[in-house]
Amino acid sequence: MCSIGEDDFGDDGAAHAMAVESLPLGIVLSPGNCSKCDVNSDELYKLNFRTAECRECFLAYARHKFRAALGAAKILPRNAEVLLVLDGSAESLVLLDMLHFAQTQNTFKRLHCNARVVYVEEQQVQGRDPVHLEALQNLSTQYAPFDFYVIELGALPSSMQRIKDYSPSLNANNELIHKLQKLRSLTARQDYLQQQRKNLICSVAQCLRCTHVFESNISVDLATQLLTAIALGRGGSAALDVALLDDRLSGDVKLLRPLKDLNEQEIQFYIHAQRLKPLFQKGSRYGREHGQTASLQNLTSAFVANLQQNYASTVSTVFRTGDKIAANSNPEQSSCVHCRSTLDTELSDTLLAIEYSRSVSEAGVSLYKSGQDLEDLAKKRLENKDGLCHACRAIQAELDSGNLL
Amino acid sequence: MGTPELKIILEFSAGAELLFGNIKRRELTLDGNQKWTISNLLKWMHANILTERPELFLQEDTVRPGILVLINDTDWELLGELDYELQPNDNVLFISTLHGG
Amino acid sequence: MPIICKSQCGNRAALKRPKTGDALCKECFFAAFEAEIHHTISSSNLFRRGEKVAVAASGGKDSTVLAHVLKLLNERHNYGLELVLLSIDEGITGYRDDSLETVKQNRDDYQMPLKILSYEELYGWTMDRILPRSDALDRGAKLLGVDSIATGHNADDIAETVLMNVLRGDTARLRRCTSIRTGGGEDTIPRVKPLKYSYEKEIVMYAHYKKLVYFSTECVFAPNAYRGHARAFLKDLEKVRPSVIMDIIYSGEQLRFKDTVKKPERGTCTRCGFVSSQQPCKACVLLEGLNRGLPKLGIGKKSKGERMIAKQNQELALRERANLVKNDF
Numbered sequence: 071m072c073s074i075g076e077d078d079f080g081d082d083g084a085a086h087a088m089a090v091e092s093l094p095l096g097i098v099l100s101p102g103n104c105s106k107c108d109v110n111s112d113e114l115y116k117l118n119f120r121t122a123e124c125r126e127c128f129l130a131y132a133r134h135k136f137r138a139a140l141g142a143a144k145i146l147p148r149n150a151e152v153l154l155v156l157d158g159s160a161e162s163l164v165l166l167d168m169l170h171f172a173q174t175q176n177t178f179k180r181l182h183c184n185a186r187v188v189y190v191e192e193q194q195v196q197g198r199d200p201v202h203l204e205a206l207q208n209l210s211t212q213y214a215p216f217d218f219y220v221i222e223l224g225a226l227p228s229s230m231q232r233i234k235d236y237s238p239s240l241n242a243n244n245e246l247i248h249k250l251q252k253l254r255s256l257t258a259r260q261d262y263l264q265q266q267r268k269n270l271i272c273s274v275a276q277c278l279r280c281t282h283v284f285e286s287n288i289s290v291d292l293a294t295q296l297l298t299a300i301a302l303g304r305g306g307s308a309a310l311d312v313a314l315l316d317d318r319l320s321g322d323v324k325l326l327r328p329l330k331d332l333n334e335q336e337i338q339f340y341i342h343a344q345r346l347k348p349l350f351q352k353g354s355r356y357g358r359e360h361g362q363t364a365s366l367q368n369l370t371s372a373f374v375a376n377l378q379q380n381y382a383s384t385v386s387t388v389f390r391t392g393d394k395i396a397a398n399s400n401p402e403q404s405s406c407v408h409c410r411s412t413l414d415t416e417l418s419d420t421l422l423a424i425e426y427s428r429s430v431s432e433a434g435v436s437l438y439k440s441g442q443d444l445e446d447l448a449k450k451r452l453e454n455k456d457g458l459c460h461a462c463r464a465i466q467a468e469l470d471s472g473n474l475l
Numbered sequence: 476m477g478t479p480e481l482k483i484i485l486e487f488s489a490g491a492e493l494l495f496g497n498i499k500r501r502e503l504t505l506d507g508n509q510k511w512t513i514s515n516l517l518k519w520m521h522a523n524i525l526t527e528r529p530e531l532f533l534q535e536d537t538v539r540p541g542i543l544v545l546i547n548d549t550d551w552e553l554l555g556e557l558d559y560e561l562q563p564n565d566n567v568l569f570i571s572t573l574h575g576g
Numbered sequence: 577m578p579i580i581c582k583s584q585c586g587n588r589a590a591l592k593r594p595k596t597g598d599a600l601c602k603e604c605f606f607a608a609f610e611a612e613i614h615h616t617i618s619s620s621n622l623f624r625r626g627e628k629v630a631v632a633a634s635g636g637k638d639s640t641v642l643a644h645v646l647k648l649l650n651e652r653h654n655y656g657l658e659l660v661l662l663s664i665d666e667g668i669t670g671y672r673d674d675s676l677e678t679v680k681q682n683r684d685d686y687q688m689p690l691k692i693l694s695y696e697e698l699y700g701w702t703m704d705r706i707l708p709r710s711d712a713l714d715r716g717a718k719l720l721g722v723d724s725i726a727t728g729h730n731a732d733d734i735a736e737t738v739l740m741n742v743l744r745g746d747t748a749r750l751r752r753c754t755s756i757r758t759g760g761g762e763d764t765i766p767r768v769k770p771l772k773y774s775y776e777k778e779i780v781m782y783a784h785y786k787k788l789v790y791f792s793t794e795c796v797f798a799p800n801a802y803r804g805h806a807r808a809f810l811k812d813l814e815k816v817r818p819s820v821i822m823d824i825i826y827s828g829e830q831l832r833f834k835d836t837v838k839k840p841e842r843g844t845c846t847r848c849g850f851v852s853s854q855q856p857c858k859a860c861v862l863l864e865g866l867n868r869g870l871p872k873l874g875i876g877k878k879s880k881g882e883r884m885i886a887k888q889n890q891e892l893a894l895r896e897r898a899n900l901v902k903n904d905f
Contacts, residue, residue: 434583
């Protein structure tokens, strides 16, 4: 449809989103005076949209974003039991470092909570080399106040071990891997895995009596996640996928994303400033090796990254869209038995149209002769017998045999 | 015995022809000694007749999503897409859905 | 091994349906495609018996298939509608002539009255590109006295618009872009999208198999680069999982907004009385711009436009005062 100045779209095209600018991610540090504290420094940190500042002023600024996220919403009760999820990425190391700093301050600024760290080992599922245990042990020494645990993705929560007792299991044969092999598309496998990972983390939190989980997603992750959720048909719950607080975990465990307001440049500067050593690159997530066009998730990630290069405001605009949406939640309504998102109880015309399409395809030319009520047939098919939401049903439909749960 | 020939017809519509010298229908005679799949045909088209902006027709090694391919009036998605082996007198039609509507 | 039609009619399948993955033969596809549009129309009560409906006709594939199918369904299911073709001559050189020829062909093929309204008739100006066609359609429909306007937006268009509005952070449009019916309040003519659940692929295949004539040359206002990215992204997604288009529409419908997010207020323009969320409406601003010799008015930001008007008023005032002074002597 040619859509010159179409009403649903706007008359100005996407002009306001089109400020072309590049966002250099390379670290460029130069000597000079800090514009904040006026102290002379060999290395000034120049963030986009900020004046150059010294290391201390930069760290204070970045850490404030973390504290503000937790503080503004009063979302973390005093002395809460927190489980920090470490995946080895730069972001997760920044989160660990920021939490550590916040806890070791002696002033009124101290963040009062009790934290533990769990490293989620994904190597068996991903088929990559295991993490260097030594690097992990060094981290646990460096951040000694926290207890470090290791859990393997796909293993039973009870197999979690303290880092000093952990050795990688050689048995690459867990149920999760079997389930993944039975799913036909990478899109379904990635979607399923994301849910399973979340369930595992929740179980670990319960084992360790933690009420809150910290994950290290930053703004670009959440912008990508929002678009991915929409493409997967998860619009009703997309708000929780990108919000500071996600309360869909079982047992009243709350998932928090305190780094949501940080961007990639801030992460890189922080890593540099604190001399942190990420264990993995971000691009090493499950299924990324199959290429951009291998799944909806991979496509979306590549799309956001490409767009961001040409239109610097892409991530922040999408991210802000995420801030404006609310979850479709109603305590009286039942939740999806797989992803625990609130089920839409109203009849959706769009889902009905899909089922109706199936019915008319089966009937073909004889659809007017058969006398069958095709709409009725479509409605029956749509009736939620399995307790799954639309998107989780799509995963189920790609399972060669067996049940999703 | 002359060299074996493979004769096929290529057609373009709904704007796809604009990328191929604005010619809507072509009769092709290909070398019959080799096996011709749609995949080979696309490479041949790229090398020989794709005159305008190849990225609007090809993406990686296949036809850009949004351009429909019909072989003898049947959706190529039912015929193995790139792996379909061309037969004598086949008609391959490319319809763009990417142009104004 | 040829694939046999899903309906078990025994014929060879001709196409794979993207919505469900089912393979159908031509005849079964026609039946299914038309039945789905009928289902959309009847389950959403898009029309009422006796109504006069304008089909927004551009000569392109969507509006050509829409006109064809509406005429057919109107007769088959006895909707009792009076269908007319409404075409806006935007005065775009080159594009206009061919597309209007196609629309005239639609008129003859479907024996529907055709009204072509030019921008000149509507506004007294020929305006390439500056005024939204939607506004012109509204005005044209009012002139014709129709009860509703049917537009050719298909499922791909709607999914693309959902993505665009997420990318732009435009929650006001996100709220309404998936609606099958928009407008219809006081003083506005409702717009309906009977092809909301029809995939672009099927529309093109339907037109091809039915040998419908449509016009398809790149519109000179081809989508801007940003929208082009969104469209290419959607097509890439569709290739990986064809059901994604319906899934995105579903997602768009399921989005809820925080109470703190401002809802757009729709009022009527104080000058021309047409529906507008701006005061005065965009058309009046643009017209004022043309009349004042400030053609850029209404294209940029509102504040900038106001500054331009203020500046001009000031200059006019100065000149007038100068004239007064002159005349005093």
